[in-house]
């Protein structure tokens with residue numbers, strides 16, 4: 076027997092322990108998300124996956140699926156919210172897409188396209204964030220960090236390393252690395268780490284491979300993120316829903 | 320202080336049990352002695368507590384009173400609540416900087432002193448206030464600052480400064496059942512322990528099903544359940560603001576499964592304008608601890624924490640003395656009041672400057688030695704709190720009320736106040752009034768009566784419950800303090816007609832931007848945008864467009880912020896726009912759009928470098944007044 080909840084009026088089955096976003100993806104329904112990644116514990120910080128559940132707003136990636144829950148996601152209001160959140164992230168950091176190696180592979184950029192972000196919308200902060208090029212194989216450009224904590228989760232949960240951490244708070248919150256010198260080269264980070272793989276934007280960049288795939292032929296150049304997220308989503312047959 | 324800093328650090332780690340939960344306490348002590356968490360110190364702590372260095376640095380970077388670069392040996396922080404502003408704190412700050420030859424926010428060349436601001440220090444009834452190396456000094460005047468500057472220049476340790484500088488008043492102006500409780504230490508606890516339930520009653524059945532400590536001989540089983548029933552019957556609601564029913568919270572915690580349960584007293588009173596917990600802790604500490612012990616008895620906890628905000632550092636020693644006395648009186652410790660198996664003790668954890676830690680799950684994270692980030696919920700603390708164990712978190716005042724109920728019973732308590740708001744409420748009254756201080760009223764008391772009692776004249780507005788509450792204007796002064804009408808955590812800040820309500824709101828937006836934990840996008844970015852927009856309006860560059868932007872930000876924060884801080888950040892602005900629109904309009908340019916960029920401002924650095932500040936060094940900018 077499988078329980079279901081309603082997503083925009085349609086029944087979505089779920090397994091015990093699944094969150095709303097997990098169950099939706101598994102059922103072939105896309106709820107936009109940014110800090111959620113199927114391989115890691117949900118985090119609930121970007122708020123892009125905000126939905127209305129039984130009349131109350133909640134983050135879909137952390138909200139446990141429950142029988143009878145009525146979830147709204149594709150409404151005018153929630154689309155506008157997500158668009159604004161993406162605009163806020165663009166305004167917070169320094170995102171010069173045309174000069175970024177990640178262009179076309181970037182989740183933030185792809186979400187921007189998908190949600191119809193055509194203008195900045197806000198005054199930009201233009202923060203002064205240093206680039207750390209100390210490591211022979213990896214470049215850290217904090218200007219593009221959106222503080223999603225995916226690298227931290229990957230480093231801790233998969234690599235067992237704790238290479239990354241956050242310091243500061245509020246708008247001064249920033250990515251730091253686990254070294255007295257503060258330089259990536261002085262950590263035990265390695266090119267093969269999961270953490271170097273998960274950054275959804277261009278903050279963690281592998282050196283010397285930037286344009287191996289030319290712009291125009293990259294991931295989100297081919298089809299929108301909403302389609303790709305579904306194509307990648309773990310299906311019930313191969314995955315039991317991940318940890319909540 | 321031991322000569323060798325590494326000995327100091329290892330001693331601090333050991334004293335706090337060398338567990339990860341000790342991290343914040345250890346860092347705070349290092350900061351207090353060395354005025355900095357140096358890279359070496361951080362590494363040593365990381366090794367001693369078995370934590371990654373990044374986590375240690377992350378915690379050091381989160382709390383306002385910790386610093387990873389050397390702060391001055393004397394760190395002077397001016398409380399910057401709106402009431403401190405109204406009392407002239409900014410001029411005093413400038414004067415002190417001049418006296419000490421330092422620039423605000425910088426450490427003096429010789430490393431001796433730094434001067435800056437901090438969020439409200441909870442001394443609004445005796446402001447302007449400052450903290451020097453964490454020690455509170457109220458009623459700052461030019462003269463007192465002169466003395467302070469001399470003491471700093473003479474390098475006298477703050478501990479040896481004249482006691483009259485540090486004297487903090489309690490200013491209790493109106494007492495009711497709580498402030499007049501008349502209980503001796505142990506009275507409430509004895510009543511709770513002696514309370515019986517009727518044989519054959521549902522209470523007795525429930526008690527036998529699940530005792531507060533499984534395995535207690537029967538007879539002792541009834542009392543905890545009976546007390547819990549009284550708390551439920553009293554209709555007591557949490558005094559921290561949210562107003563959740565205390566009895567239900569305790570019951571849920573009692574019923575949660577798990578090996579250990581905890582009682583946490585939230586004394587992180589950070590809401591600007593609130594200081595009643597400070598007074599309860601300095602005057603009625605026994606009642607607070609007694610309430611916690613009653614809770615421990617009712618839910619079956621062995622361990623409690625008082626989470627004390629860093630600004631109340633000066634209360635640490637007196638509170639520890641009360642705890643020690645209570646231990647010697649067998650009101651804490653093993654077999655409390657002779658009852659075998661009733662073991663409970665309380666430890667004090669000191670915060671280090673983070674308003675968001677007043678949110679109960681962020682407070683628990685902080686207790687665990689982490690950055691104070693509110694958790695995702697569910698699960699809730701009653702089942703997964705401290706160390707993922709069932710935990711009750713209540714406000715200082717709630718525990719005091721619980722002690723009274725344990726003594727006098729639920730019906731007695733419920734008879735006071737209004738239908739949905741039982742009992743009394745302590746208000747921290749400050750701002751434009753003749754008699755600022757603590758007032759205790761039964762719930763249901765109208766604002767106008769409070770204004771009359773505190774000697775407020777010509778009142779324009781009252782901010783109820785601090786910036787996260789509501790701002791009301793004169794036509795609403797017949798509204799009542801109660802959960803049904805104006806719920807409040809305790810702040811009652813009065814503004815007369817001489818005050819500019821735009822500046823009030825602007826101060827509060829700076830507060831929220833400074834205190835956002837930065838976890839979620841809408842709050843991290845939105846509060847900073849809100850602050851910048853209010854500054855843009857203040858500088859005469861605002862337009863109606865900017866007001867619309869604030870409404871847009873509010874929508875985003877309301878819909879998606881992770882916790883109450885973000886949800887309420889726009890309230891002071893929207894409340895004041897609604898009620899005091901002219902305060903905004905006279906600042907706005909009539910244009911639809913105006914860039915925030917200030918041409919003349921861009922030349923400020925050049926003026927500073929050339930030492931020129933005459934009219935010819937300025938581009939003309941008209942500011943509409």
Ligand code: SF4
Pocket residue numbers: 219220221222223224225226227250273274275276278279
């Ligand atoms: S570096 Fe990348 S993965 Fe890590 S927090 Fe920043 S944006 Fe997220």
Ligand code: SF4
Pocket residue numbers: 675693834835836837838839840842843880881882883884885886
């Ligand atoms: S709303 Fe603000 S304070 Fe609350 S979690 Fe989000 S960033 Fe932190």
Ligand code: FES
Pocket residue numbers: 107108109110111118119120121122123124125134135136137
């Ligand atoms: S994806 Fe859910 S909050 Fe980021």
